[in-house]
Amino acid sequence: MSAYPIHPDSYADFLTHDELRRIQLHRLQEVVRVSYERVPLTRQRMQERGLKPEHIRTLGDAALLPFMQKTDLRDTYPYGLFARPMHEVVRLHASSGTTGKPIVVGYTRDDLRVWSSVMTRTLSAAGLNERDVVQNAFGYGLFTGGLGAHYGAEALGATVIPISGGNTERQLLVMQDFGVTAICSTPSYFLHLIEAIEAVGGFRDLKLRTGIFGAEPWTEAMRAYIQEHAKIKAYDIYGLTEIIGPGVATECCCQAGLHVFEDHFLMEIVDPDTGRVLPDGEEGELVLTTLSKQATPMIRFRTHDITAIDPAPCACGRTIRRVRRVTHRSDDMLIIRGVNVFPSQIEAALLKVGKELPHYQIVLARQAGLDQMEVQVEMTEALFRDKVSAVEQLQRKMVQAIEHVVGLRVNVRLVEPQSIARSQGKAKRVLDQRKEGAKP
Amino acid sequence: MTLKQLSIFLENKPGRLGQPCQVLAAAGIDIVTLTLADTEQFGILRLIVRDWEKARAVLEQNGFVMNVCDVLAVEIPDRSGGLASVLAVLEPATVNIEYMYAFTLKRGGNAVMIVRFEKPEQAVQVLRQHKIALLDAAALFKLT
16 A cells, blocks of 8 residues: 555545446546537537447447547637536636647536546655645746646645745745755756755755656656655656646656556557557557546647556556556757647748748757757848847847747847758758756 | 958858868958957857858858848948948938958058948939948059
C-alpha cells in the first residue's frame, strides 16, 4: 500500500479491475451518446462510418470511433465542440493552437469538481496533505496549470500560495518566510529557482520537501539533478488543456511511471502512422477520451505524446494503470516554459511581417535553467534597409508578431543569408541545444 | 549628381567585416570610402566604390544581402563652422539627413562628406541654390 495517508478522493485509484472497467464503459457510452447528439463534428464523422452510439458495447469498441485532433479545436474555434450551452459553462481556458488562433476549452461546474478531484488525487499521490504549504508557481490565467493545481491543492486542504510564475526573488522570499513545503512549477522554472537559491547560499533552512513538476517534458537526469540539489522528491505530472489540464496522470511515491486517472480518462496507445491500437507495453501515441467531461468532451483525442502503458501492478497499490514518462512527441510541437509552440506558428508570424517567408531556424537553449527560444531569421534583399533603425524595427516587428501568435516573447536574431545550415536545400527548422544531461 | 552607395548587412561577429572586403579585393575593386554602423547584433557596412555595379554583382554572387541607394558628396569648407554653415542651409528647407560620414581626402581647402538624405533630389536643389559644391563620381574618384 501507499507509503502516505490517502485522501478520500484517491479511493478511485484503488478500484478493482472489474469496478473500474464497469465505470469506464458506462461513462464512455454516455460521452459518446452526448457527443453524437450535441457535437455536429462528432456526429458527422460517426455517420460517415455508419456508427451509432449504441454500437459501443464494450471498451474495445472505442477503437471504432473517429479520432479527434488539436486541429479540430482550431477549425471549430471558439465553441464548435462545446456540448453544453454557454450558460452551463462556468470557466474557459485556452492554449495555443497550431497556427494563429488559440484553442478554447470549457468547464461546467461538474467539470471543475472533477478537475479539482483529479488534482487532489495527483497531489495526494505525491504525499501532500492538509498540513502542506504549497507554493503554486504554475502560471495563473488562460493556461490550465495555475488554476488546476490551485483548486486541487485547496480541495486537498493544503495552504495554497497563488504566486504564479516569474519574479524569482519573490519566489525565494515566499519559500523561505512562509515555510513552503511543496512547490508546483514547470521543471525548467524550478531549475532556474535552484540556481537562484544556490546563489544565495543554498537550501539548508528551507522546509521544501516535494516538487510537483509538469507542463513540459523533462528527463530522469533532470529529476536526479533536482532531487540532489534541492533535497526534495520530484514528481512528474501529466495533463493537457484539451483533456482537462493537469490532472490526467501522475506519479506516486514509487516514481515509476504515471498513473492515469482511468475512471475519468480512457487511454489507448496507437500506432502514430496507422492509428491502429497497440497492446499494453508497446510504445506509441497516447490517445485519450474524456469519460466525464461535460462542456468539451474529447473522443479519442490524439495527444501526439509518445509513451507506453505499463499494466504491471504498482507497489503503491494503485490499480489504475501507468504510462511511461513522456519524453517526446510524434509531431513537431515544442514546449517552451509550458507554452506549446509549433514551427508553423513561427512561419505564420514571419509571413505577417514580410511578404515572403525568409529562411529561419528555431534554436532552443537553456540559460540559467530556463528554456530560451531564439528565432534566427536570414536577412533578405526584400527585408533589408540601409538604416539601422529600420533593421531594428524589422526585428521588433518579428518579435511582436511571434508574441501575438504564440503568446511568448522570444529573441529574434537577424542573421546573414546562407548562415542557417540546410540539408538537401531544406533548412532544419529546429535546433535543440538543451542538454539531455544532468546539469542543465 | 548623386552617387551610388552599397549597404551590406553583416552579423556583428568577429571576422565578418573582412569577408566583403576580400571579395572586393579579389575582384580588383577599390573601396573609395566606407563607414560601418553597428549594433550589438548586426552591422550595416556602407561602401562607395568605383564600379558599384560590378561590386554589387560580385558581392551578390558571394551571398551578401545589399541595398543600393543614392548619396551626395558634399564639399564642406574645412574651417571651424564649415559643417554648421552647410547644415544651416538645409535646416530651413527641412531636408532630412539620415546619416553622413567623412571622406578621407580633401579637395583643395575643402573636406568632403558623404551624406545620405531622405530625399536626395531635394537636397541637390537646396545645396545648389546655396552654391555648395557637390562632387560627382568622376570628380570624387579623381581625388583617390
